[in-house]
Amino acid sequence: METMGTVTPISSVFPAEEAQKASRRVQDTIAERQQQLDQLKGFIDDNISVINLVQKLPDETHHNIMVPFGKAAFFPGRLIHTNEFMVLLGEGYYAERTAKQTVDILKRRGKALETQVESLKAIMQDLEAEASFFDATAQESADGLVEIREDYVEEASSRAETAGYGKPDPTFSLEKDARKFSVEDEEYNRIFSRIDELEKEEEEAEKGNESDEDERIQNEPDSNISEMSTHQEVRSSPVQVVDVAKAPEAPAVSKGDGSLHCDYPPLNRSTMSKALELPEEKKKVQAPPSTSNMAFTGSIVEHAHNIGMNMLEQQTGARSSKPVSRFKMQRK
Amino acid sequence: MAAVKELQRDLENKANDLNKLQKDIAKNHQVRKKYTIQLGENELVLKELDLLNEEANVYKLIGPVLVKQDLAEANANVRKRIDYISAELKRLDATLQDLEEKQNSKKEAIFKLQQRIQALQAGKGKA
Structure with a gap:
């Protein structure tokens, strides 16, 4: 009966500081992912504003604008060919597109961004679960929780159970x-x-x-x-x-x-x-x-x-x- | 005494090697990340190119100038680039695995060395 099970304090397997360290590392990763998420959200916002602009531009044949010149200077100009866009597809490839086609491309791009955001959110959820697990472990370890492990013996299971309750930790309660x-x-x-x-x-x-x-x-x-x-x-x-x-x-x-x-x-x-x-x-x-x-x-x-x-x-x-x-x- | 010193020197060398390996792995990871992003971008480009109609004008930015390109040619180029990046990623994966194996064996060796040094020092402490 005495050798039925083993009792290991969680703190010996997972020291509190180690668990906290692990939790901190996961938190760091979460912060990193959060940054990525913010960046992606910024992209999505930019994309939406670009879409709005592109949709509005062909409404007029020309626009009076301030053309940026260098870093600090502007001069008045006029935007013509309002329905012709050179769209960067990526990797240095450009395509000549109309406003409508451009909007389609931009919308597709927006969708791709959103799927990225979704996957990132899923990853973050996983990480948060991990972090909470580490926190819980650290807490348990600090509280001095013990793990009782007993081989399952069918006929003696009830006796083993009572024994387990009777002496939760032989090493601690010898007296x-x-x-x-x-x-x-x-x-x-x-x-x-x-x-x-x-x-x-x-x-x-x-x-x-x-x-x-x-x-x-x-x-x-x-x-x-x-x-x-x-x-x-x-x-x-x-x-x-x-x-x-x-x-x-x-x-x-x-x-x-x-x-x-x-x-x-x-x-x-x-x-x-x-x-x-x-x-x-x-x-x-x-x-x-x-x-x-x-x-x-x-x-x-x-x-x-x-x-x-x-x-x-x-x-x-x-x-x-x-x-x-x-x-x-x-x-x- | 001399044995301990030698072991410690050995340990130091091994630790340095391990450091180098870890740096390599980190570099590999970075390169891999870059390639993955490029792969995603290229796939996006390919999708867009597929959506373009035959007579659309496609340009490639080479240096400061836009050079007009044939759509089919651009398509083929992008495909080739994707293939290249995929191959590169595979190669990187292989090297990464190799490096990690090396790292693990190094770690084990270092652990063993540490144990030996500890045993020696404990023996000396008793004597």
């Missing part, structure tokens, strides 16, 4: 997580104490009814769930100590041990008879029973507060203690 774990510890403690109580109750009931044993064994794996078992150990050990202290049955433990030992001496004897010169081996043989004895003891201690146990009951206890010992071993 918080630690606190959360401690809270969880308490919860586990409560759960395990409850399980302990239930176990005890069941063990009591077990004396009357052995069939409960199976149930208990089934319960045990549940209590093994996780690493939290240490807490249970801490919790249960004082109980044991107290019980051992006040249990008059404590000797019964040794009695039980003795009965077990009774089983072993023949074995020891046989080994001795075979090889007296190997006391170490003997010890080795004895070693495994001693651990089982300890587990055995533990179980009897748990039963200690029940008065009037006979051997038969002890044996049932011994049997039931087996899962307990396994459990204890797992705890260690």
Whole structure:
């Protein structure tokens, strides 16, 4: 679950200054395009005024005008041939045209200019979208937004989601997580104490009814769930100590041990008879029973507060203690 | 120490090369832009020439004088010019691509050099 997704703060991928720089660059480009657009609009205006003039000129056979002479001087003149135009087509090509034909050419030129304006406007819109995106990114980066990426797993998707909400950023909220774990510890403690109580109750009931044993064994794996078992150990050990202290049955433990030992001496004897010169081996043989004895003891201690146990009951206890010992071993 | 110096000199050379390449690319872009504009203008001229009737008078401005030209001839000239500009644009595109590839490889080389220098300096700092 912890490795489900990755969290990357946007500021690490797109630093705020970088995003701002990018945004500024786009803004510069937009300004450039705006200039081009203004120029084109100027052309269009010029074109329209030229069209108006050309349309008006052939209305008269001649016009009295001021002819520019040099840069600053004018002299009066007269414009004749008002229906003959030399139109520059571009690339140094001129064509002799009438006013009407000229107007047609100029109108076509105006249309070309307008398509250019349209394309330029589209480009500018794109650039503006880009700029706003960069601005948004810069803003997000400055705000410390994080990107959470998780592999999509169909069955666990809902769990992943909740996990994602639960810990938005493990790197940032490690302390918080630690606190959360401690809270969880308490919860586990409560759960395990409850399980302990239930176990005890069941063990009591077990004396009357052995069939409960199976149930208990089934319960045990549940209590093994996780690493939290240490807490249970801490919790249960004082109980044991107290019980051992006040249990008059404590000797019964040794009695039980003795009965077990009774089983072993023949074995020891046989080994001795075979090889007296190997006391170490003997010890080795004895070693495994001693651990089982300890587990055995533990179980009897748990039963200690029940008065009037006979051997038969002890044996049932011994049997039931087996899962307990396994459990204890797992705890260690 | 000497190795670092050599690497730095190498880096400088590479940076200069990269600068030159970038300048070339910028120049190429400008030329390309000019040609694109000319192409547009020529296409406009061709359209207008096509719209003229056969007996219209067409002149070409050569220096300070207008020289009368045959319409068909002018048309052919403009077409030729368009073809030329298109070819030129294609050529420029090819060179531009080439230059950009070179630029990328140079950038990579410079990046690697920088990393090596950094690694060397870090090693020296530790030692």
